[in-house]
Amino acid sequence: MAATMQSPVIYVCITCRHQGNQDAAAETEPRPGALLAAAAERAAVGTEVTVRRLRCLANCSRGPSAAMRCNGSWTYLFGGLDEQCASALIEGARLLAGAAEGILPWRGRPEILKRGLIARVPPIGFEEVDA
Amino acid sequence: MAATMQSPVIYVCITCRHQGNQDAAAETEPRPGALLAAAAERAAVGTEVTVRRLRCLANCSRGPSAAMRCNGSWTYLFGGLDEQCASALIEGARLLAGAAEGILPWRGRPEILKRGLIARVPPIGFEEVDA
Numbered sequence: 001m002a003a004t005m006q007s008p009v010i011y012v013c014i015t016c017r018h019q020g021n022q023d024a025a026a027e028t029e030p031r032p033g034a035l036l037a038a039a040a041e042r043a044a045v046g047t048e049v050t051v052r053r054l055r056c057l058a059n060c061s062r063g064p065s066a067a068m069r070c071n072g073s074w075t076y077l078f079g080g081l082d083e084q085c086a087s088a089l090i091e092g093a094r095l096l097a098g099a100a101e102g103i104l105p106w107r108g109r110p111e112i113l114k115r116g117l118i119a120r121v122p123p124i125g126f127e128e129v130d131a
Numbered sequence: 132m133a134a135t136m137q138s139p140v141i142y143v144c145i146t147c148r149h150q151g152n153q154d155a156a157a158e159t160e161p162r163p164g165a166l167l168a169a170a171a172e173r174a175a176v177g178t179e180v181t182v183r184r185l186r187c188l189a190n191c192s193r194g195p196s197a198a199m200r201c202n203g204s205w206t207y208l209f210g211g212l213d214e215q216c217a218s219a220l221i222e223g224a225r226l227l228a229g230a231a232e233g234i235l236p237w238r239g240r241p242e243i244l245k246r247g248l249i250a251r252v253p254p255i256g257f258e259e260v261d262a
Contacts, residue, residue: 011252052259053259054253056251058207058248067253069255077208077252118189120189121200121252126185131184131185
């Protein structure tokens with residue numbers, strides 16, 4: 001695996017509601033997930049980060065949600081986000097793009113990407129050494 | 132994307148403790164995650180499913196955890212598992228391997244892979260149509 005990853009992509013779920021609000025009728029439009037996606041798109045302008053909208057990361061009970069990865073990196077999923085987190089997502093994606101071994105470092109990671117971490121999954125073909 | 136996926140892989144976190152038990156001293160050895168990995172390896176014998184052990188899926192508060200995917204499929208992450216879930220994991224991975232569009236169907240999915248679903252992330256290069 002290359003020491004430096006490339007092509008950071010952030011996937012933002014546009015159907016996400018706020019945590020604890022699974023009542024469709026009570027939700028405002030546009031949905032919080034769509035607002036987060038729009039904010040992330042604005043924050044990504046002029047950077048190497050691509051923001052992609054999608055419909056469901058199946059993290060519905062802890063949304064709004066976004067995932068990020070680069071070529072060959074682990075994929076990180078975050079929840080409990082809102083529009084204010086857009087710049088932290090971009091910052092995190094750029095941190096991941098420059099990270100060794102495709103692992104988002106804890107040190108220097110924006111705070112919301114620490115407490116909002118839901119899970120991570122390994123890159124294709126990953127094999128743990130000594131497991 | 133091919134209509135039929137291949138090479139189902141299940142990643143089992145061997146460091147997972149039971150939900151609500153984050154106290155290392157109170158945990159038994161081998162850990163529940165390692166027991167799940169061993170059970171999944173046994174259940175995979177004679178199938179096309181590969182079981183890989185790894186150290187952390189960052190789903191620590193809702194473990195034991197496992198992820199599954201095939202070539203080109205979405206990756207699914209499950210939590211709240213135990214040894215008894217091993218055959219459901221194998222069954223789910225085989226269902227995913229035969230699924231259209233790389234999406235694990237809800238119908239016919241083992242029950243624990245419904246209520247234990249933590250999140251899913253899209254395949255590399257995924258772009259939502261019309262989002």
